[in-house]
Amino acid sequence: MITLDHVSKIYQNGHQALNDVSFNMAAGEMAFLLGHSGAGKSTLFKLITAIEKPTSGRITVDGKSFDKLRDSQIPALRQEIGVVFQDHKLLYDRTVFDNVALPLIVIGMSHDEIKKRVRAALGKVGLSGKEKVLPVALSGGEQQRVGIARAVINRPNILLADEPTGNLDESLSDEILDIFADFNRVGVTVLIATHDLRQVERLNKRTIELSQGEITGGETIEPTKLS
Amino acid sequence: MRTYLNRHLQVLFAAIGTFARTPFASLATILIIAITLVLPSILYITLKSGQQIAEGWQGRPQISIFIDTELGAQEAKLIFAELSLHPAIETAEFLTPQQALEEFTALSGMSYELDFLGENPLPASIVAMPDQENSESDSLQALKTELEKIEGIESIRLDLEWTDKFNSLLNTAERTTYLLFALLSAALFLIVGNTIKLLIMNRRDEIEVTKLVGGSNAFVRRPFLYYGFLFGVCGGVCALVLLYFSAIYISPALENLATLYQKETLVYQLNWHELLCIVAFGGALGWIAARLSVARHLRHIKPR
Numbered sequence: 001m002i003t004l005d006h007v008s009k010i011y012q013n014g015h016q017a018l019n020d021v022s023f024n025m026a027a028g029e030m031a032f033l034l035g036h037s038g039a040g041k042s043t044l045f046k047l048i049t050a051i052e053k054p055t056s057g058r059i060t061v062d063g064k065s066f067d068k069l070r071d072s073q074i075p076a077l078r079q080e081i082g083v084v085f086q087d088h089k090l091l092y093d094r095t096v097f098d099n100v101a102l103p104l105i106v107i108g109m110s111h112d113e114i115k116k117r118v119r120a121a122l123g124k125v126g127l128s129g130k131e132k133v134l135p136v137a138l139s140g141g142e143q144q145r146v147g148i149a150r151a152v153i154n155r156p157n158i159l160l161a162d163e164p165t166g167n168l169d170e171s172l173s174d175e176i177l178d179i180f181a182d183f184n185r186v187g188v189t190v191l192i193a194t195h196d197l198r199q200v201e202r203l204n205k206r207t208i209e210l211s212q213g214e215i216t217g218g219e220t221i222e223p224t225k226l227s
Numbered sequence: 228m229r230t231y232l233n234r235h236l237q238v239l240f241a242a243i244g245t246f247a248r249t250p251f252a253s254l255a256t257i258l259i260i261a262i263t264l265v266l267p268s269i270l271y272i273t274l275k276s277g278q279q280i281a282e283g284w285q286g287r288p289q290i291s292i293f294i295d296t297e298l299g300a301q302e303a304k305l306i307f308a309e310l311s312l313h314p315a316i317e318t319a320e321f322l323t324p325q326q327a328l329e330e331f332t333a334l335s336g337m338s339y340e341l342d343f344l345g346e347n348p349l350p351a352s353i354v355a356m357p358d359q360e361n362s363e364s365d366s367l368q369a370l371k372t373e374l375e376k377i378e379g380i381e382s383i384r385l386d387l388e389w390t391d392k393f394n395s396l397l398n399t400a401e402r403t404t405y406l407l408f409a410l411l412s413a414a415l416f417l418i419v420g421n422t423i424k425l426l427i428m429n430r431r432d433e434i435e436v437t438k439l440v441g442g443s444n445a446f447v448r449r450p451f452l453y454y455g456f457l458f459g460v461c462g463g464v465c466a467l468v469l470l471y472f473s474a475i476y477i478s479p480a481l482e483n484l485a486t487l488y489q490k491e492t493l494v495y496q497l498n499w500h501e502l503l504c505i506v507a508f509g510g511a512l513g514w515i516a517a518r519l520s521v522a523r524h525l526r527h528i529k530p531r
Binding site for chain 1: 231433437439
């Protein structure tokens with residue numbers, strides 16, 4: 001589902017964010033991307049969502065090779081990928097409904113269908129009845145759930161989450177990660193960037209370790225590494 | 228097709244909603260556009276009014292022919308008949324000395340002085356209008372020379388110089404109008420373009436998120452095109468309202484002037500086609516300005 005083949009990324013200012021990164025994620029797999037700040041996790045997500053282009057190497061997502069991807073095809077690719085951000089990236093002057101509905105409005109879905117889907121998505125993340133609320137009136141955990149609802153509303157094949165529990169307490173983190181695990185159970189490929197090793201141990205999924213732009217380890221994390 | 232229309236309707240209503248959320252800023256922009264459209268429109272109306280007056284003279288000069296005072300009324304009428312049949316003259320009007328005196332008295336207000344003279348000093352006269360072919364300066368001079376040879380004609384006066392001046396003035400006004408129209412259109416273009424740029428900057432986060440969730444460039448661009456179009460159309464409609472109130476303000480003075488020129492009205496009335504043109508022009512220019520502004524500024528915004 002996601003394949004990176006000897007991918008490197010050097011930004012215009014000369015900073016090398018990724019160096020010869022290769023890995024493969026099968027459809028329906030769930031994995032954690034581990035690494036400290038500056039390890040290259042965010043750059044990896046930007047490459048997978050075609051926000052940035054690799055300096056070298058090949059990327060294939062959902063059967064689409066980025067080598068042949070034209071700019072006009074990028075929106076359709078992004079519609080197949082749900083992304084959850086640490087800073088939520090919500091529109092704070094719009095209601096919860098408007099935020100969650102955005103990916104459906106983009107594809108031109110009818111208003112009635114949008115209503116149904118938004119209600120269902122908000123129900124899944126435990127925010128039923130909050131449609132008309134502005135995000136500023138919600139807690140950090142609730143805002144993150146709005147972000148998750150928006151990411152999954154379009155029933156994507158791939159779900160990427162960049163530090164989704166970064167600002168949350170343990171119990172909220174567990175709840176959020178369980179939501180991702182639920183989506184994975186129904187076949188969605190999930191890649192979560194995190195440095196929360198407790199969650200990695202709890203869910204016992206594959207790991208990909210990044211350090212200074214290079215893959216330094218992987219597979220299931222060893223308990224000895226947990227602090 | 229229905230989905231396509233739905234999308235456009237959603238964006239249109241969203242654009243109207245944005246206008247409603249920022250009423251003062253939107254109104255200020257619309258008024259600036261309206262004023263920008265009103266100025267050349269007023270010049271256009273003035274120009275058309277001038278052309279309308281000129282058309283009243285059929286764009287042709289008059290020839291005033293004065294009959295020898297020694298001739299009797301019968302002989303003067305014979306000359307009139309001869310001139311009326313002349314192939315180069317389209318219309319001719321005979322004025323007896325008495326009619327000429329009455330007209331002069333009415334226009335000059337010198338009845339007392341004329342009474343003092345005791346007798347009417349004015350000759351019989353003929354006011355003739357040449358046909359289109361003989362209205363040019365050269366052929367008119369030739370016609371004058373030919374008519375002067377007719378026995379009994381004292382003198383002939385052409386008002387060619389005055390009409391030439393007026394037509395020249397109209398030509399200058401026409402060019403000035405088109406120039407001003409072009410300059411103010413450019414100003415309107417810049418106003419809408421800059422407004423759209425500010426809107427794009429204000430909605431940067433929304434644009435980024437929309438692109439992140441798969442919004443195409445066309446989708447992101449669409450609301451801004453509607454803003455540009457709506458700004459232009461609303462500006463055009465406001466321009467019509469301003470023109471209407473301007474006409475109310477100016478009309479008493481113009482009616483007075485029209486009375487002096489013995490006309491019902493001097494002001495050119497814009498027809499429905501021209502009124503619609505002002506609104507359509509505003510809308511089209513707003514749309515094009517928005518399109519260019521969006522193309523220029525949107526490509527710099529990409530998801531982070």
